[in-house]
Amino acid sequence: MSETIRTKFLIIGSGPAGYTAAIYAARANLQPILLQGAQPGGQLSITSDVENYPGFSSVIQGPWLMGEMENQAVHAGAVIHHDTIVSLDLSARPFVAVGEDAIYVADAIAICTGARARWLGLDSETYFRGSGVSACATCDGFFFKNRDVAVIGGGNTATEEAIYLARLAKSVTLIHRGDRLRAEKVLQQKLFDNPKISVVWNHVVEEVVGNPEPRAVTGLRLRNPKTQAEQQVSADGVFIAIGHDPATDPFRGQVECDPDGYIVTRPGSTVTNIPGVFAAGDVVDRTYRQAITAAGMGCMAALEAERFLTAAGH
Ligand SMILES: Cc1cc2nc3c(=O)[nH]c(=O)nc-3n(C[C@H](O)[C@H](O)[C@H](O)COP(=O)(O)OP(=O)(O)OC[C@H]3O[C@@H](n4cnc5c(N)ncnc54)[C@H](O)[C@@H]3O)c2cc1C
Structure with a gap:
């Protein structure tokens, strides 16, 4: 039988959104519990150079930055567990979150479980990831200033990334498996x-x-799948832009998600359709997908949770 742990405020996820929510909530004396999930530190824990997180005049390393965020959350008073939520019951308060190691009973919850870029699944893609292969033009485009890059995809993201990269790169080759783009006409x-x-x-x-x-x-x-003809394209950088998958499987049916699985929040807030449940970071954001925007939303989630808990008498 799993241990049951009671908390006022449960934060699910340990990326920039989760740790920032934990720092603000702990400083507001909410004594939050943060669950790290399978990837402590989130997406930045698997990258190297980070040059666009404010506050550092030299290049910092993603895992180092996430370690500092964790230290700051612990220093502020957050309690961190290395657990992953497998299901949630949001039908009544307090909410019940079932983890692999324990059951958490919480008066308010912030879901900060992030998203994962889709990859092509090629061995060579994995081999060169971080050494020329990226899934984020905003993050890594700068490294390819005045160089040749390729973008893979045919939807809005691929089109936007190609246009963004064209500001920096010498040339951009968009590679699409179809014969027309799915992006909006204006793009x-x-x-x-x-x-x-x-x-x-x-x-x-x-x-x-x-x-x-x-x-x-x-x-x-x-390769052209119809004719089997092959060709080579030169590129110093390759940007895979075939979509992202928000990490919301355990929450579907409990909290409102859009057809792609992103949690729906009220505009300008982290409030979901369930009072007391907040969502922040890449799990709601299909537009910006940056550490700083995730951190900003994590701050909002903690402030909104604090107001909710106060109004609810906790
Ligand atoms: C290779 C790479 C390089 C990047 N470089 C930059 C950069 O230079 N600058 C920048 O600003 N952004 C960069 N990004 C984007 C940035 O990392 C993300 O926008 C940011 O991490 C999103 O933060 P988040 O807190 O929303 O979620 P994430 O960082 O995705 O973290 C999600 C967290 O949720 C946890 N989790 C998931 N499911 C569960 C569950 N069921 N139970 C418990 N926990 C769970 C995971 O373990 C993880 O800790 C990069 C991304 C990648 C992949």
């Missing part, structure tokens, strides 16, 4: 009007090509 027009961007239609990526020492991407081997 498509911007893309087609941009002289730095060219499109390779009807091709899939067979292999990311590069050098092992130092590990660096030099291009892509593409």
Whole structure:
């Protein structure tokens, strides 16, 4: 039988959103419990250089930054458990969250479980991830200033990333497996009007090509699935832009999610359709997907939870 742990405020997730919520909630004396899940530190724990998180004039490392956030949350008084939630019951208060190790009974909950980029699933893609292969143009585009890059995908994200990268890169090649983009028409027009961007239609990526020492991407081997014809494209950077999956499987049916699984919050807040349940970071955000925006939303979730708990007499 699992241990039952009572808390005023449960924070699920240990990325920038979760740790920031924990820092603010602990300083408001809510004695929060934060659950780290399978990836302590969240997405930044698997990257290296971070150059756009404010407050640092030199390059910092993602795992170091997340370690500092954890230390700050603990220092403020948050209690951290290395547990993963498998199901939630939000039908009555207090809410019940079932973890792999314990059951948590909470008066308010912040869901900060983030999202994962979809990858193509190629061995070569995994090999060069962080050494030329990225899923975030805002994060890594700067490293490819005046160089040649490729973007894989055909939807809004791929189109936006290609346009963004064209501000920095020498050239952008968009590679799409179809013969038309799924992006909004206005975005498509911007893309087609941009002289730095060219499109390779009807091709899939067979292999990311590069050098092992130092590990660096030099291009892509593409295949046309209809004709089986292959071609090579030169690129120093490859941006995979085929979508993200929010980590909401255990919460579906309990809290309102959109058709893609992102938790729906009231505009300008972290309030969900369940009073006392808040959501912050990439789990609600399909637009910005940055550490700083996730941290900002984590702060909002803690402040909104504090007001909710006060109004509810806790
Ligand atoms: C390779 C890479 C490089 C990046 N570089 C940058 C950069 O340079 N600058 C920048 O601003 N952004 C960068 N980003 C984006 C940034 O990491 C994310 O926007 C940010 O981490 C989102 O924070 P979050 O708190 O919403 O969620 P995440 O960081 O995704 O964390 C989610 C947390 O939830 C936990 N979790 C999930 N499910 C459960 C569950 N069921 N129970 C308990 N816990 C759970 C996970 O273990 C994890 O701790 C990068 C992302 C990647 C992948």
